[in-house]
Amino acid sequence: MAYSRPRGSHGAFALLLSLLQSHGVCSQDILESRPPPESRALQATSTMPPRPASLAGCDDPLSGKGDYEPYCPPGYFRCCASCKGAVCFSTKGLHRSWRGIRECIKCKPGDYCTGCDTYDKCRPSVIAGREGPKISPHGSTRRQDCETCPAGYEANVDRSRCVKKWTDSCNSKYVTRCIRNCRSPVVTRRKDLSFCEKMKCELYCAKRWGDACAQAFGKECEYRKAGPSEYDLYSETEEWLTDCDVDCNGALSNSRLPFLLLVLCMVAASVF
Secondary structure, eight states: OOOOOOHHHHHHHHHHHHHHHHTTOOHHHHHHHSOOHHHHHHHSOOBOOOOOSSOOOBOOTTTOOSOBOOSSOTTEEEOOSSSTTOSOOOSSSOEEOTTSOEEEEEOOTTEEOOSSSOOEEOOOBOSTTOOBOOBOOTTOOSGGGOBOOOTTEEEOTTSSSEEEOOTTTSOHHHHHHHHHTOOOSSTTTTTOOOHHHHHHHHHHHHHHHOHHHHHHHHHHHHHHHHOOOTTOOOOTTOOOOTTOOOOTTOOOOGGGSOHHHHHHHHHHHHHO
């Protein structure tokens, strides 16, 4: 017995088709109304690389037992409020894990993430004349990624690069706490400061501790503001201050920084 379509559904389909044609709606119009590929790429969320067939043996972050299967690849650690064994909780900077949930954060400078959903801090250097914290690039995966700064240099505040010694002129806890409370004047970014804004904040906090501290931070500022020389070896991700209006001598007046940033830095300093 042949199947026959009900007349009611056929009439409704014909009516819908006529309405679409009367309003000039067609597949070509829909395609033209879509955003260009560039804007769609900007809207796309970053995902993890494909999960390998075999994973390195990991210990459970909570129980310490073996045969733990991680959710985040090397170079990332797990950050989730409702996940057992997660080392933190955050709603910013999250990437989708291998199970499709936003719970992975890229490893911070000065740390390394081997791929077991946790992170390890680089061990401080004990080499004579080169003591102090080591640096490592963003997203480090091995202990070997941790680097010792040369003599006369030490890790900067966030342990991302080596700078000329500054802790002998500054109170590192005071300056670091002040810098952590800085906010961008751009409301949509807040704690996501640009490199230029970070340098302005660092100089202001250093100046609050003392002139000698501001001069120590000013050396790195002047180097970054001058730009790379022909003898410098640097990566494409290296950041400079060639287009920044920062005052590298550290003599920042209250009118040179956003009011909210100043208030937050002053509150942090008073708490310390």
